[in-house]
Amino acid sequence: MKLTAICAFLLSASLLPAGSVNIPFEKFQLPNGLRVLLSQDNAAPVVAVYVIYGVGARSEEKGRTGFAHLFEHMMFQGSANVPKGVHYREVESNGGFLNGSTHPDYTDYFEVLPSNKLAVALWLESDRMRSLAITKENLDNQKEAVKQERRLSFDNQPYATAIVDVFPTLAYKNWSNSHSIIGSFEDLNAASTADVARFFKTHYAPNNAVLSIAGDIRIPAARKLIEDYFSDIPSQPQPAPPVLTEPAQTETRWQTYKDPLARVPIVVIAYPGPKRRSPDFYALAMLDMILTTGESSRLYLDLVKGRKSLLNIEAGLGWPFGQPSDYKDPGIYGLNLTFNPTFTARQIVAQLEEQIARLRSTPIGADELERARATVRSMRIQSLQSTMTRASLLAQYELLDGKPDLINTELDDYLAVTPARIQAAAAEYLKPTRMSVLEVIPAPKESSK
């Protein structure tokens, strides 16, 4: 023990440390196909229970936009043994928190609770996987709730319609990828209880789901509870996955959108991204780090502080509907640049292209790469401190890649990126002809006529 500790210290003092966090986990599968990941850490009395289903907005059919999200709401309306309202009460009255979210490629649900309440979370998750209460009353009620959510969180918020409804139609040409994730009022109204029942039976089957638990558990006891609660839920035949291929982009796309709620202009930009987990994927992720992340990034130093042309930067692989960990092909590298209105959108895009040209023509310096590596490592390890993040990453890697071990190994793929790789990725992926630009122009109602 002692010797190992000393060696580890000497190594970390003298060499570039590799990603040195190891999250232990065990994987098993129930006979009904449910995949389970358990990661034990008894240092704090907290447990996170996370369930991910392999269905999202990209599985929706024409005429049913917004259905995956409407269905997510239905999952909180009660089940055979859990009356309406009890799910929230059981979690919140114990100091826990819970939520669900709908993504292009999956839908997820979680509870984070004091660890003495693990069985409560499994009771809740298994009951709705087995016996969701699909009634007309619940459905009508949730249609209204989703419409209200759309009014409050999208229709009444600056930029939200532009980014959620318009931007995907510019960045993608295949309908499965480009339609609105929140959906239209017409399509929401058209959804029937039969649609909900069919969707539930097919997609919310245990063989299309991954359950993961991280935190203060004992593996044998947790395994027994899972077997008791989930084993008798029947599996279902799975449909062929949707075809998501995109045509190759050969010229710049540019669209303007007038936003009555915006006060400051933005440009939202997409480039078709590399294949998930390819070397180019990691190269572009490191490029993004150098270009846009933090107060020592190029865009912050040169455009926010230097030219004072940018006010805010958001960017990333998978932006705005995801992040690199849950990016799935076809994906994009997206940027959202809020800019000083004394500049034009064309000038801002030209300034971005100057920065990208620099990345194409000159390899990044050793110190800049070192900063990006330290930042990636730090962000990764910081995020793994969260019990909830450990549970969700394990399940996402299992669902999207079949490789939960990526939670421990993927950091090395980021750290292996070289300046030459970044330069090549800038040249191949960030060409002007692969760019889609949505220019959002503030257009207050009173002056729009």
Place this chain on the structure above:
Amino acid sequence: MITRLPPAILAVAASFAQTLDRTKPPETPPLAPYKLPASAESKLPNGLGVVLVEDRRFPLVTLRVAFHAGSRFDPPGRSGVAETVAGLLKAGTPSRTARRIAEELAAIGGSLSAAESPDSLIVSGSVLSENTPKLLDLAADIVRNADFPPGEIALRKQNRIQELAIERSQASTLAAEKLRAVVFGTHPYARSLPTPEAIKAITREDLLKFRETLLTPANATLILVGDIPPRQQTLDLIRARFASWPGKPVPPAPGGEFPKPRRSITLIDRPGSAQADILIGHITVNRRHPDYFPLLVGTNILGGGASSRMFDNIREKQGFAYDASAHNIPYKDAGLLNVNTQVRDQVIGPALEAVFAELGRMGSEPVTARELTDRKNYINGIFVMQLSSQSGVANQLAGLRLNGLPNSYLETYVTRVRSVEPDQIERVASRYFSPSDAAIVIVGDASKIAAAVGKFGKVTIEKAK
């Protein structure tokens, strides 16, 4: 009377009984009390307090430098100095520009920031553990030497004035400002946001003087949590950077008498307001006071989240508002009870009546056993979950030091919450929740609501700023 069943059915029934009853939530064991990880405390000769906590699960270190130096220390007529010092602490030192600080932080996978409250200014940081010495270099440089470059001051003032305009365009900000002024009177806790004029008036000398007087070793505690080097080595690292920091006498915290609570109604007229914001407050106690735990549980039963009485009555039963809640904010020398809801103009009268009734009921009848158990579990659940990360532990330790509480406070917290009795809640509620001496602030369109509000007593009407 005995029904004969074939053996197979009996066996099925028996095995079912042994396995699961899905019809109700499973029985679970009680929450274990919290155990603080091993910690070590010491003091440098210049007075700097040091707390070290080892947690080797992740190769990270979390830092806090907590000063008794918040907005209550703003010089008279110079409101906003503490927040400007916090906002510009990373803006430069004689040996490092803002850019260099940002680059050095990125290179070590680190972060540093500072924030102020009425009682404190806290520098927060984190770093990959092998770079702990570098983070300490940067933290020492900014707290000892921050020199507030004039260009950075000008940029910050310009942006802050914009932000303040946006904050004051919200009714909730106006209500909160007024409530503090009424409840705390001439005590510095009465101040909240600075005015644009106060921001404009701040000089570089104000900032330097604040730093020189208040950011001093005997006024501070340095906390390191995480994968730190062995104790002696860590103490050597700290001494090398902080031992030469000259000790200075710690100035007393500006204070004064708190006014005696008395009933008042202030209506801030905001013509065109779409709804009426109701904020009701009362002076309460700090975390050292024996009333604190009964008050914590009682406030939660009254208005803590979606299972509270106010939410259930004002929102669910009456439908007056989207939200209705209550919480107690403890400061070092007193606390502030906040009870708030936002309602349609037409129901302002009945809504006020309903809120008063809930406040009064807390002090006149005992809470139910179910309410008490649920809320205790809720408070304790949140408490232990916050302590599961390095930053959660570091924040709690900083809070203990700033409020004069012992470490045992963390380990006895769960038990103290659990031991609160209904009669204690009733007693503190009659002391702090009584509408008869509450400060009532309403922000709304006076032409629509003044008459209805007038039925509750004498109303002082003020114009929104």
